[in-house]
Amino acid sequence: MKKLIVLSLIVSALCVFGCNSKKEIHNELNQKEMITKDIIFIPEGVCSQQIDISVVNDTIRSVVFTKGCPGNTLAVSHLIEGMHIDDAIAKLDGIMCREKPTSCPDQLARALKSMK
Secondary structure (H helix, E strand, O other), rough: HHHHHHHHHHHHHHHHHHHHHHHHHHHHHHHHHEEEEEEEEEEOEEEEEEEEEEOOOOOEEEEEEEEEOOHHHHHHHHHHHOOOOHHHHHHHHHOOOOOOOOOOOHHHHHHHHHHH
């Protein structure tokens, strides 16, 4: 009878400690999962005047250009939403606009680099 009681206490203690440990680990993971970064970037040498970027866990949530060529900047914004920062940088970095040494997509790549 004593063995049964001791065994019951051990199992109960394991469950309590095990359950709490799982909750603590789960809470730590949830905190790590939602790392949000927001930036307001002032581009240089292009028509757009500002780029607002929101990133969650290195995945681009939203991009909003102020001024610039509306069709192009809106298209770029929509195309990279949901993309990993590194992938977007690889696709946009170094794109030039006419004779300019940069472009709105290139400036966006620079902004994303600054967020890393």
